[in-house]
Amino acid sequence: MNKHKLANLPTRIDRLKQPPTQVRLWIKRDDQTGTELMGNKVRKLEYSLQEALDRGADTVITCGGIQSNHARATAAACAQLGLYCLLLLKEDAETKNTGNYFLDQLFGAEIVWVPAEVYENSLDELCLSHAGRLEKLGHTAYIMPIGASNGIGTFGYFEAYQEILAQEQELGVTFDTIVTTVGSGGTYAGLCFANLKAGNPKKIVGIPVAKDAAYFEEVIRSLWQEFTAYLPMEAELAPQHIHMLDGWAGRGYALNEPEDFTFIREFARAEGIVLDNVYTGKAMRGLYASLEENHPVLQGAKDLLFIHTGGMLGLFGKEVHLQD
Numbered sequence: 001m002n003k004h005k006l007a008n009l010p011t012r013i014d015r016l017k018q019p020p021t022q023v024r025l026w027i028k029r030d031d032q033t034g035t036e037l038m039g040n041k042v043r044k045l046e047y048s049l050q051e052a053l054d055r056g057a058d059t060v061i062t063c064g065g066i067q068s069n070h071a072r073a074t075a076a077a078c079a080q081l082g083l084y085c086l087l088l089l090k091e092d093a094e095t096k097n098t099g100n101y102f103l104d105q106l107f108g109a110e111i112v113w114v115p116a117e118v119y120e121n122s123l124d125e126l127c128l129s130h131a132g133r134l135e136k137l138g139h140t141a142y143i144m145p146i147g148a149s150n151g152i153g154t155f156g157y158f159e160a161y162q163e164i165l166a167q168e169q170e171l172g173v174t175f176d177t178i179v180t181t182v183g184s185g186g187t188y189a190g191l192c193f194a195n196l197k198a199g200n201p202k203k204i205v206g207i208p209v210a211k212d213a214a215y216f217e218e219v220i221r222s223l224w225q226e227f228t229a230y231l232p233m234e235a236e237l238a239p240q241h242i243h244m245l246d247g248w249a250g251r252g253y254a255l256n257e258p259e260d261f262t263f264i265r266e267f268a269r270a271e272g273i274v275l276d277n278v279y280t281g282k283a284m285r286g287l288y289a290s291l292e293e294n295h296p297v298l299q300g301a302k303d304l305l306f307i308h309t310g311g312m313l314g315l316f317g318k319e320v321h322l323q324d
């Protein structure tokens with residue numbers, strides 16, 4: 001599959017100093033895929049923006065929450081490629097002009113605020129109507145779903161799996177388990193499908209940060225349909241290929257408990273690594289607790305690799321929660 005190179009790859013893999021149990025816990029620094037483009041979304045954008053260019057698009061339409069890492073990465077990449085960027089952002093009462101949202105504007109993206117109810121129920125129609133409006137003005141729009149999690153975006157982490165295999169050789173280690181947070185599902189799906197293609201040597205574990213495992217098993221299955229339309233596979237995706245650690249979404253997407261912030265603060269001091277409050281903080285907290293209680297999904301794991309998917313800019317605006 002063709003991609004447009006945007007990310008700093010490969011990203012480094014380091015070993016955590018103070019894991020909660022005897023396990024060897026490694027972290028892949030996909031928060032370092034770039035500066036403007038930091039985080040996991042750029043790996044998907046490399047593929048989806050190439051598809052946009054191949055289709056002759058001059059405009060990209062995508063969506064997200066106000067502090068969406070995906071929206072910011074798309075705005076940055078569009079500015080780099082000379083594409084017009086339209087962001088449909090979910091209205092937010094606590095709008096603070098900081099972090100990702102601040103950068104969206106710096107990159108010159110056009111922002112349309114979408115009321116929560118429309119965002120939940122008729123976002124697809126809204127994207128189409130904006131595409132139609134822009135097409136009347138002579139533009140060609142490419143609509144990218146939330147998180148660039150579609151068939152083509154899934155190639156980002158399908159490829160990252162190969163990068164991890166090469167790094168195993170260099171480091172002299174075999175990761176038996178790869179752990180990632182699950183937001184829109186594309187990161188998990190890419191790793192899971194690559195693992196399936198490789199004969200399923202590893203356990204790919206997802207930690208949902210919204211909704212629950214049952215919901216995401218459906219999402220992964222539908223991404224499988226879209227993905228295999230691009231790349232037919234001999235293997236069949238079955239329920240035993242999908243492993244989820246449920247129960248760490250808390251009150252829901254982007255909503256935190258005080259314990260999340262305490263964990264992020266303690267982790268920063270113990271490891272010198274900043275996690276975010278929406279994804280990696282919740283997931284790492286869930287991973288630590290699950291290791292401590294010897295959760296069945298993690299039993300027998302010796303070398304675990306956690307994907308740090310980024311998100312640091314989302315902490316801006318949350319400073320008061322992170323102070324001692």
Ligand SMILES: *Cc1c(COP(=O)(O)O)cnc(C)c1O
Pocket residue numbers: 039040041069070147149181182183184185186187188276279280309310311312
């Ligand atoms: C979007 C995002 C995720 C979730 O990735 P999906 O592929 O959407 O599941 C995880 N971490 C961060 C920081 C993100 O921005």
